[in-house]
Amino acid sequence: MGVRTWIEGWPVYRQLTGPDPLGRGAASKSAGSKRLVARTETADRMARSVCPYCAVGCGQRVFVKDERVIGIEGDPDSPISRGRLCPKGAASESLVNGPLRQTEVLYRRPYGTTWEKLDLDTAMDMIVDRVLDARRRGWQDKDEQGRTLRRTMGIASLGGATLDNEENYLIKKLFTAMGAIQVENQARI
Template sequence: MARRLSWKKERFNMAVSRREFLQGGALATALVLSGKKAEAGGADAPQMRTKGLKSSTTICPFCAVGCGLVVHTKNGKIVNIEGDTQHPINQGALCSKGSALFQVANNDRRLQKVMYRAPGSDKFEEKSWEWALERIGQKMKETRDKTFKAKEVNKKDNKEYVVNRTEGMAFLGGAGLDNEECYLWSKFARAMGVANLEHQARI
């Protein structure tokens, strides 16, 4: 029994001298520090990824939270989008939609031209923005003229009241609009007599 214990002690004896211990510790410290230095100056480091790029701040267009973004551009093209750490709302954090915003700006499938499919047609055709705006205005006027109500009888008291509204179309706003754009958009909707006025962020 004593021989077996002494054999095990000799087999698992991993004695390290003081000199070897200090040498190993110094080597481990050097490896850790060199790794951190390489990481800080590597291609993936934040200060290296955005070096020499023009940066500007903006607001995420997906919802009404208003998270801040930093957009980096090179020769007029967006090359990086990330959360703004100085913004009081998100402090640099982004949701999955905000994190993927780069794909919205740089996407081969993003439509940049007006594509119109006529009623009964099975294919789209390219149209100009001037044609599209004139077409939209024409359709809006036709719809308003057909569905506009100047007066309406209240069923409760059987009296006629001035309403000046159209129920043939609705306006749905988007969170990509800023306050000034929303103000003009809502004023235009009410001037048209649109009663069905709603916003994407609320619903």
């Protein structure tokens, strides 16, 4: 690297000899910074989502490259957050890319001291069996006066504020169809 090359690469030299005497534009850009590209520009696609942390429902833009989330930012089209996210919402990429994220179903048997890995189909079958058993054992067809009830007191639902309106609507429909009458949400409590 010659002296002339070094001097021409120096921002003060570019500022004093070029069209940017205040050093606020081209003079402040190095060759390295000119090559920089925002990681969201290299994304294959962008999906809109809702922040999962609280009941506010801030809009998010999720950038995906090679089927992996590479960035999350606030959605400027969201009427709720207008492009802004709190620190937790801005860091929600760690939910999917965090090294400590659990990606396997773990099960601890009653009175067990260790966790065992289960495949998803086995775990889902276990859940279905337990829900149906609790529904059957808690079923009330009629009350003491003979009035029709057709409900179960054996299961209930407590939804979380991380669910959006559509998910809460479907959960309410599912539990009502199963006969559950205790359907509540954390955001209302």
